[in-house]
Amino acid sequence: MNVINGSVDTTTAATIWAISEIVKNPRVMQKLQGEIRSCVGGKPRVDESDITQMTYLKLVVKETLRLHPPPFLLVRECVSHCQIDGYDILPGTRILINSWGIGNDSRIWTENATEFYPERLENFEVDQCEMVPFGGGRRSCPAANMATSIIEFTIANLFYSFDWKIPNGVNNDNLDMEQEGFPVIKRKVPLCLVPMKHNWED
Numbered sequence: 001m002n003v004i005n006g007s008v009d010t011t012t013a014a015t016i017w018a019i020s021e022i023v024k025n026p027r028v029m030q031k032l033q034g035e036i037r038s039c040v041g042g043k044p045r046v047d048e049s050d051i052t053q054m055t056y057l058k059l060v061v062k063e064t065l066r067l068h069p070p071p072f073l074l075v076r077e078c079v080s081h082c083q084i085d086g087y088d089i090l091p092g093t094r095i096l097i098n099s100w101g102i103g104n105d106s107r108i109w110t111e112n113a114t115e116f117y118p119e120r121l122e123n124f125e126v127d128q129c130e131m132v133p134f135g136g137g138r139r140s141c142p143a144a145n146m147a148t149s150i151i152e153f154t155i156a157n158l159f160y161s162f163d164w165k166i167p168n169g170v171n172n173d174n175l176d177m178e179q180e181g182f183p184v185i186k187r188k189v190p191l192c193l194v195p196m197k198h199n200w201e202d
């Protein structure tokens with residue numbers, strides 16, 4: 001049951017955050033759709049094999065996970081005395097690692113840390129310590145590759161087959177991005193979008 005909760009909620013939240021960030025950033029949406037549509041050509045659907053060529057899509061998903069990871073990793077217990085930043089950490093101390101804080105930290109990601117800018121992650125491996133959406137070490141998420149592939153495939157299909165508009169007088173500038181929840185951070189306000197078919201033969 002824990003595996004089901006830990007897999008469905010995390011993957012769904014990350015996918016919804018990716019869609020939210022893409023529609024909030026028309027520049028990213030245009031570049032992403034250009035890449036997806038040129039890689040897929042005129043086929044009716046995206047094939048999994050098309051995804052390997054979609055380098056910008058991979059950056060978009062990584063950038064989403066940097067800004068919107070599950071907030072905390074699993075609790076660790078210190079096994080031997082160590083010092084971090086002058087603080088003594090004694091054996092038996094329980095440590096909570098704030099993954100959200102690391103991904104959003106302006107000391108790591110500069111003053112535009114909270115801006116959605118996928119290009120910053122070119123040549124960047126997700127398992128570096130500057131972002132830890134899937135944790136680290138022997139208790140890291142065993143499904144990191146699978147979850148990333150599911151999100152990439154879902155986003156590629158949604159943005160290949162449809163254009164998306166924000167309804168009800170809301171636009172990308174005032175789209176509500178408030179976050180809430182634990183152990184997975186979700187949108188406070190549900191995302192509402194209008195799909196428009198792109199190049200469909202009726």
Ligand code: HEM
Pocket residue numbers: 003006007008010011014069070072073074075132133134135136137138139140141142143144146147148
């Ligand atoms: C975007 C989706 C996902 C994210 C962001 C995510 C993130 C995480 C994180 C942060 C941890 C704790 C790692 C640590 O403390 O070092 C974790 C553990 C785990 N995840 Fe994921 N996860 C995702 C999807 C999935 C999926 C799809 C599955 C299963 C199909 C899964 C199964 C697990 C399991 C079993 C653990 C516990 C590992 C252990 O205790 O050793 N996760 N995940």
